[in-house]
Amino acid sequence: MRRSIIVLAAVAATVVTLLSGCAEGEKSGAAGADEVRLDYAYYNPLSLVIRDQHLLEKSGTKVTWVFSAGSNKANESLRANAIDVNSTAGSAALQAKANGTPLQSISVYSKPEWTALVVAKDSPVTSVAELKGKKIAATKGTDAYFTLLQALQTGGLTAKDVEVTNLQHADGKTALERGDVDAWAGLDPYMAQTRQEQGSRLLYRNANFQTYGVLNARADFIAQHPDRVQAVVNAYEQARVWALDHPNELAQLLATESKTSLDVAKETLERTVLKVDPVPGEAQRAVLTPIVPIIVADGDVRSKEAAETALGALFEPKFAQQALR
Numbered sequence: 001m002r003r004s005i006i007v008l009a010a011v012a013a014t015v016v017t018l019l020s021g022c023a024e025g026e027k028s029g030a031a032g033a034d035e036v037r038l039d040y041a042y043y044n045p046l047s048l049v050i051r052d053q054h055l056l057e058k059s060g061t062k063v064t065w066v067f068s069a070g071s072n073k074a075n076e077s078l079r080a081n082a083i084d085v086n087s088t089a090g091s092a093a094l095q096a097k098a099n100g101t102p103l104q105s106i107s108v109y110s111k112p113e114w115t116a117l118v119v120a121k122d123s124p125v126t127s128v129a130e131l132k133g134k135k136i137a138a139t140k141g142t143d144a145y146f147t148l149l150q151a152l153q154t155g156g157l158t159a160k161d162v163e164v165t166n167l168q169h170a171d172g173k174t175a176l177e178r179g180d181v182d183a184w185a186g187l188d189p190y191m192a193q194t195r196q197e198q199g200s201r202l203l204y205r206n207a208n209f210q211t212y213g214v215l216n217a218r219a220d221f222i223a224q225h226p227d228r229v230q231a232v233v234n235a236y237e238q239a240r241v242w243a244l245d246h247p248n249e250l251a252q253l254l255a256t257e258s259k260t261s262l263d264v265a266k267e268t269l270e271r272t273v274l275k276v277d278p279v280p281g282e283a284q285r286a287v288l289t290p291i292v293p294i295i296v297a298d299g300d301v302r303s304k305e306a307a308e309t310a311l312g313a314l315f316e317p318k319f320a321q322q323a324l325r
Contacts, residue, residue, distance in 0.1 A: 035062040036228045038085040039074050042189055042258040044213055045250060045272065046109050047087055049239035052253055061231045070169050070187070072141035078103060084221040085232050089114075089143035090211035090284050091291050096141075098301040098310035102219040105280045107233045107320040109240070110213035111273040113205065115144040117151055118186040120176060121199035125183065128155030128204050134182035135163045137172035140300075144169065144185040147209040149294050154204070159298055176200065189258050192267040211287050214280060222316065233319040236278070243274055278323065280315040288314075 036056065040047035050056060056063045066083050068074035071092030077083045079101045088096075093105050117136075119125050125134070128151055138145045145164075152158055167175055169187040173194050176184040183203065186194070194200040215236065217229050243250045247269065255265035277283065292307045301307045 034060065034228070035064065036085060036225075036232055037064040037066065037083040038232060039066045039068040039077060039083055039087055041068040041070075041074065041087055042254065043070075043112070043114055043187060044068075044087040044109060045254055045269065046236055046239040046243060046274065048253050048257050049243055049250065050235050052257075053239070053242070055235040055238055056231060059231055059235065061228060070139050070142050070144075072139055073168075075101060075103075075141065078216065078218060081218070084225075085215055085217045085229070087213060087215055089146075090214050090288055091143050091146040091295075092141055093214055093216050094211075094288050094291065094307065094310055094314060095295055095300055096216075097314055098295075098307040100302075103216040104219060104222060104316040105214040105216050105284070105314050106222070106229060106316050107215040107236055107278045107323070108212050108276055108280050108284065109215060109236055109274075109278070111210070111276045112188070112213055113207040113210050113271040114188045114191075114213075114268075115142075115147045115210065116186055116191060116202045116206075117148065117204040118176060118184045118191055118194065118200050119182065119203045120179065121201065123182065123201065123203075125203060128152065129157065131155065131183055132157055132161050133163075135165055135180075136183045136185065137165045137167045137175045137181040138185035139169050139172065139187070140164075140166050142169075142187070143209075143211055144187050146211070146291055146294065147206070148185040149298060150209045150290075151204050151206065153294075154206075188268040188271060189254065189260050189264050192264045192271075193260050196261070196264055196267065208287070211291065212276075212284050214284065217316075226319075230319050230322060233278070233323045237320075237323045240274055240278070278320040279317045280320065281317055284315065285311065 040051050071088035074086035074088045075096040078086045138148050172184045173190040175181045251265040255262045295301050296304045
């Protein structure tokens with residue numbers, strides 16, 4: 001009897017230890033051995049290819065996928081150590097780094113025109129200047145928001161001249177269609193969807209305001225697991241080759257994943273350039289430099305010095321360079 005009690009006590013102690021270890025692992029949020037945690041997003045078609053074709057798993061890497069509804073959500077996940085690699089607009093990566101998120105951009109996955117100012121089909125607004133005093137939906141911390149700020153300047157306006165309603169991209173589309181806002185800083189594929197299905201109009205477009213799609217990794221993950229970072233960037237280059245060779249299949253994949261029509265997916269991809277140099281550097285710096293004074297004036301970063309310092313240390317090109325070799 002006494003021996004049974006001792007055995008049971010030992011088993012109980014083991015279970016407690018194991019549960020405690022699990023709890024600590026969950027609390028730390030650290031990736032396991034040979035594992036990488038990364039996001040997938042409708043605004044990042046290559047991520048859908050990698051996930052659908054299990055490219056990383058085929059290379060021997062265990063993957064945990066997390067959905068990103070926008071660059072802001074992708075940065076939240078990275079900042080919370082819920083993922084190791086995320087995909088955002090370049091402007092969102094710059095803002096996050098300037099505000100203390102220890103990340104670096106390790107690859108470029110696209111040069112999209114993924115956002116524009118959108119108004120409803122029957123809207124009387126025909127120019128950016130006419131948005132003065134209007135309510136505009138936008139997702140702060142994303143290219144859509146920073147494009148909005150630049151677009152307003154072309155009409156002689158600032159964010160103080162309009163009422164910005166901070167809504168996630170899909171919710172902004174809904175608000176526009178319901179008439180809750182006068183305009184929306186849109187994002188594909190939702191932007192293409194509302195144009196095709198509701199007759200919404202793209203009021204203002206400017207591809208030069210878009211700041212590329214970039215992959216970012218936490219600095220500690222880059223330092224501790226360069227092999228896993230390399231595996232991710234390699235997979236992205238493999239996905240890029242496939243996507244460029246299979247445009248119809250890519251469109252169908254995007255339509256299926258985003259639950260939109262094939263025509264919506266095709267329109268989205270028409271505005272998405274995937275044949276780009278994946279090595280982050282001067283091209284991205286050139287488009288981000290004009291963003292610095294805008295995000296500083298809008299209060300999106302702590303200071304001008306923080307933004308300029310972040311831009312100077314944002315890019316880590318060696319992984320993309322190796323992938324191309």
